[in-house]
Amino acid sequence: MLDRRNLLAGLATTVALAACGRGGGADAQVLRVGSQKGGTKSLMLASGVLDGAPYKVEWSEFPAAQNLLEALGSSAVDLGLVGDAPFQFAYQAGSPIKAVGAQRTQTRLAGALSILVPARSPVHDGKGLKGKRIATTRGSVGHYLVLRSLIASGLRSEDVRIVFLSPSDSRAALQSGAVDAWSTWMPYVAAAQAEGDRIVVDGKDFVQGYGFEVAPESAIASKREQLSDFLRREAKALEWAKGHVDQYGAVLAKETGLPPQIARATAEKNVRLRVPIDNGVIKDQQVVLSTFQKFGEVKSARSLDNAFELNV
Missing domain, CATH: 3.40.190.10 (Periplasmic binding protein-like II)
Structure with a gap:
């Protein structure tokens, strides 16, 4: 039997790690990327797509989207992947962020x-x-x-x-x-x-399977080129992950401390592909917003059209 405390303990710690070297946050040659546990960082390292990147990636890890979105809203990180619901929740709360990339699960995987x-x-x-x-x-x-x-x-x-x-x-x-x-x-x-x-x-x-790469408006203005390059490399990593579940799971286990069988199960259910942000994607987000509004969890109604940056 796995020890319950040890199993979950490693999933909720926020740590800052540097990959590909270190650099100051104000340095245009450093892209500060936030990752939820078992998320973007493990995928990018496992696939090797950051090899040769013309900038340094400085990683920060978070236990949940809420914590990552707080960091994005304060410009403590430049980019981070979150689900559509937490993105919409933070955006409607007035956070100065926008979605610059979109991903979607290709099949509805049970239990994710x-x-x-x-x-x-x-x-x-x-x-x-x-x-x-x-x-x-x-x-x-x-x-x-x-x-x-x-x-x-x-x-x-x-x-x-x-x-x-x-x-x-x-x-x-x-x-x-x-x-x-x-x-x-x-x-x-x-x-x-x-x-x-x-x-x-x-x-x-019950969910539409979207994830959004989100950036603060400050990073969109100052690091557009780096954001665009990272998103292109991430799209390659997502394609790679479809056919390399075992390798992805092995890196995931190493990065998170999860037992190998759980890491592999996570990798297997983490099958997504990049999709363009178009009118259909934006329209789908109205379902998320309307649900939060129905239960009084969101009071405002910022324009969904302004929640997305289409040219990154």
């Missing part, structure tokens, strides 16, 4: 985003969550999944209690019984399943 309960829980579906306490991170894809699940199950916001916690605190709360369920994403889903937790709501039917 899920609501989990302990093995012995009496809950077996979304309707069974009525009256339960659900942990997730505010503004995350997990938060969005809870709201979509409520709609699908015919429940109201007052029918459940959403408890906003970090991923590591959510896991601890589920283990202690302080909450009844946890809405989260990979690699946290795989790690929790390895410890016996089970999925009661699978997000594959």
Whole structure:
């Protein structure tokens, strides 16, 4: 049996690491990239696409999109990949950020985003969550999944209690019984399943599968060339990952400290490709915005047209 504390401990630490050398944040030849645990950094290192890049990449790692978006909003990093729900949540809150690139899962992979309960829980579906306490991170894809699940199950916001916690605190709360369920994403889903937790709501039917590379307006103005080059290299890395799951998983395990089998499961479910930001993509985001607005989680309505930078 894997040790629960050790398994999840490494997933929620924010660390700053330099890849390809170090440089000052104001240096135009340094691109500061934020990565969620098990995300962009592992992919780019595994694929080797940064070899020969005409700039240095300075990595910072974050446990969740919320933390990464805070860093982007304050211009502490220049670029970072987040899901569509957390991007829209932060953008509507007034953050000076824009999406400069888009990715989308090519197939709806089971379990990549899920609501989990302990093995012995009496809950077996979304309707069974009525009256339960659900942990997730505010503004995350997990938060969005809870709201979509409520709609699908015919429940109201007052029918459940959403408890906003970090991923590591959510896991601890589920283990202690302080909450009844946890809405989260990979690699946290795989790690929790390895410890016996089970999925009661699978997000594959409730999300559109978009991820956005997001940059602060300051970086778009000063580092457009580096951003564009990184996005081109990242597109190559995504293509590479489709046919190299084992190599990707091995690097993922090394970078995150996850057991090899969990890292591979994460790599297998992390199959995305770059897609152009077009009117269809922007229109799809109205579903995300409308969902947050329906439950009163978003009060403003900044123009979606201004949330995307199309020429990077």
